[in-house]
Amino acid sequence: MRAPLSWLADFAPFDVDPADASSVGALAATLSDLGMVVDGIETVGGGLEGVVVARVTELEAIEGADRIRRVLVDAGEAELVQVVCGAWNFAPGDLVPLARVGAVLPGDFAITERRMRGVASAGMLCSGRELRLSDDGAGIMVLRGADPEPGTPLVEALGLEPDVVFDLDIETNRPDALSMAGVARDAAARLRLPFRIPEPAIGELERTGEGARVTVEAPDLCPRLAAQLLTGVSVRQSPRWLARRLALAGMRPINSVVDASNYVMLDLGQPTHPYDLDRLGGGGLLVRRARPGEVLVTLDGVARRLGLAADGSPVDDCLICDATGKAVGIAGVMGGESTEISVDTRRVLLEAANFEPMAIARTSRRLGLRSEASVRFERGADPEGIPRAVARFCQLVAAAGDGTGPAVGELADVRAPAPPRRPVRVRVERVNAVLGTDLDEEAVGAYLAPIGFEVRPGGPGALEVGIPSFRPDASREIDVIEEVARHHGYSRIARTRPASPRVGALTSYQADRRRVLEVLAGTGATEAWTPTLLGPDDHRRAGLGGPSLEVDNPLAREESVLRRCLLPGLLGALHRNASHRHGRVRLCEVGHVFAWPPEGQVLPDEREHLGVALAGPGDDARAAVVVWRALADALRLERVDLVAEPLGPAGALLAAGAPSAGAPSWADAPPSAGGPWPAGGPPGGSSSDPSGATPSGPSGAPSSADAPPSAGGPWPGLHPTRSARLVVAATGTELGGLGEVDPEVLAAFDLAGRVERVGWIEVDLGRLLGAPRRSEQVEAPTRFPSSDIDLAFSVDQSTPAASVEVTLARAAGEMLEELALFDVYRGPELGEARRSLAWHLRLSAPDHTLTDEEVASLRRRCVEAVQAAHPARLRGG
């Protein structure tokens, strides 16, 4: 809200000189400190030194110029002044503002002698906007009504006083501060200045005794409705002081009646609405609920459909109607076109009402229609302020007239019985306990009384505090405590620090998650943050079938579905970088994914996933395995198997975009052991887990039921013959998938040709971090020399190297110190069906040097075990 200093001064004697920045700043600081934050300070009416009133004497075209003219003006000196002017809205004899050479207009606009089209211009004729006196920049400001001598300083001629406008940001809980009186009350209290709202003097006005006919059919929506008849009204321009105040406050002056209504709202905070009584059917008002689907054309010319929600269900919109029941306005939001005040209006009916805040808020939100009135009603207007606002309106309409009218009728006032507002008992001890202050009863009372709270003794150590009607936000002890804090000053409350009884620490889940990201960064992956909301087609393009969760009211179609995996997002990030020719990157992300709520739950199955996209030079599925191993080693994971799915017949191989019906969804599996959040997910899901942030149960080992159904088929979106599922060997829990992105998926994301192969890892982070780990206990290395043996086998292509490795490890037993695959060879001598796999084994014993016999026997055991368990033969053996 824009609050001119001069207006605030109507209510309290603020000692502020608009020209003195420090005194203006001090008041601004006071307002801010009270929570009415000053977003801007504008000085007006200043910077007009050097602007005088001048009478136009001559207008003449300039040769060759069709937009500017030569103007001679009388500026009260012996000689006429010649200026060049581009405005056409004035004639000889008019009085206009002339900025003399040397004047500096608001906005640091210095006037200098200029020459245009060869004609000298010794100054500038000004528009209202150039002088910051009005919004009107269309033409020169022509002074009407008054007749000052040419040469009179403009400030003097207009009776302008320099002023300051504070642009205030008023919090939603302070409807009282949406008026000049309310702002002044708060500031005066802090500055210990007397505050008074002047009583409108309308005793002089003629009384007709005529009352308006008003009926309220919806007292729950409209607890109070007052209507005042004014007859003999003449609608004209508002007096200059009033128009100027409205303009300074940011409202456009329209005519004396509408302006008076707006002025009262800014002055006292009570919105009112004037109707042309002669255009009001039945000569009265009726307040009712809108009928479903009823249409009304509002003042802004828009036809509004009322009484119906978007989904077609009926809603409570409160309508103001004429006495015949025809709607003439949306209560508290905006009036209708048909009863608008015009220059011909002679009889006015003023409506001043109080509406149910929630109802106004709902209507205003649903229609997307906010007005100065709706903002005040939805926050809560003062029901007791209505008679004063009506009187103030009458006074202002009278002041704008020619002194003959108007005549006023009896105030019609319909009120629903309201429960009395009870005083609040405020314990001084409680005030201090909440604030950390050391105030006594007297001090607490001294903060409250000046802002309209009635303070009486309330028993030992307590006060009984009556809440003023203009503070609907306050109804509890704590609300009153906030007022004490505000007026005491937040900055005066001593700062202390509570001592947490806990040792602060990350949970192991949180610490491990950081470790995962750091390890990945070490492998060259940069962390991305991709959108949670995807396009409706993105999952299908990424090879993932099944239903996704949709947003009911998305901003855009491409952001309308909750992601179920990280693949589409990271492929999008790859695409963006590729379009800058930076496609050969490694990216990773940790983020939430969402699947349909499990049976019996309200919230979606929400999990945290880790995704890694490897598109660096030479990256492919192998890179994904290397990165996975680094991760598994950093986390000390117990064995996790890479389980590849056998490729089905050609007919069963579906292209990207047509996922198989059996494609697994993350939702197929029950949640990991505990979520990463308190109370384990679903609302009302009991408070069984007070450990909260600890992500997994102590064992971290999910039951075997935790394994996803063996849906078969390759991992969604991954290359069918270059991918595997990650399965915890001990428990069978599936962590996720790993391999290479299916080339068809790359093509579907427009990455074909932009990147080559893309290695991919995606795991359920909760499960990954809950998977069994190797013990942190270490063994001292043996002090005895070790022996090396190399074993090369020709192994059937369908036998995974890993399974041979498991056999070797078992056979070598405790003597095995190291086991590493060091060569893979395919060649004609092996045939199509086999390849050679060579392992290096380092053997040792803790207590002696292995003898040649021992080594030979171990070697024999290894060879026999492998040949017995697999279609494998020792090479060269």
Add this chain to the structure above:
Amino acid sequence: MPPDPSDLSPQDLEEVEAEAAAAVAAAGTAEELRAVEGAVLGRHSGLAALNQGLGGLPPDRRRAAGQEIQATRARLREAIARRRGELEGIERRARLMAERLDLTEVLPVPGRGHLHLVTKTRWSLEDTFVGMGFEVVEGPEVETDWYNFEALNMPPAHPARTGQDSFYLRLGAPESILLRTHTSPVQVRLMESRQLPIYAVVPGRCYRRETPDARHIPIFHQIEGLVVDHGITFGDLAGTIEAFANAYFGPAIHSRLRPGSFPFTEPSAELDITCTICAGAGCRTCSSSGWVELGGCGMVDPNVFANVGIDAEEWTGFAFGFGIDRCAQMRHGLADTRLLLENDIRLLSQV
């Protein structure tokens, strides 16, 4: 022809020594030096011959001559050792020169990756609060209307809801389900499930239905704090915020609380910190005020306590919250918040 020992004279010895010394100096490699060593000190050397001739000398001269020869032999040994050292130096230098490597001509290999700006900022914020005895708690991003709004004292049509336009899910559930508009619902879950006292911060991703511009994106990150304990006061809130501001932003950065309004706190406050650009002197960023707005805070409203079954007479608490993205922007001087969502490697790899 070895000199006749009977004629052994100082001149003979000098000649032998000079000859031998010249040979040592002339040796150009360690191998040549070894050969020279044999020639000048070995059994067939001039010195050896002279030594053998000692027996033919009269006894009175024999002793002195013997000593002369031994001294000469020692000098030659020393010369050889010196020469050996020289030659080793020369050879080592040649070897090193052959291995010379310009360390600035090394070809680049794919380097380390980078954490997202927001993650780095989130971690340092978390660490600061952990250092103050807080724990870090997280919760779901999809919430019920109850947790996101109602339990936080924001009934339907509450004016504060207009500032938090939400994405609702099409779930057909009896309760409306939405993407959380703040991390506050986790505070409710925490108070429901946790033994008091609570000292916790809640970081996480939030969603508001706002058209993106330089200052707003519909997906953003927040961190909130919650303390519930016996005897917690507004002064504790102000002191905790100040300690955090000093610790996280630096000792020159202070905090200021101004009256504000939030449905879930009473009294409520807007939270400003010293402008980090101008350190409070006044600049364009802070509109010459010296302060920038960071977030909001306040004492937990008794209605919120009632909703989670905490006795507001026995316990008091405070809560605060602000944007992680905004902190990241301040830290890295990033004007347009939309850049955070673009995952541009050229931006991410700078820090």
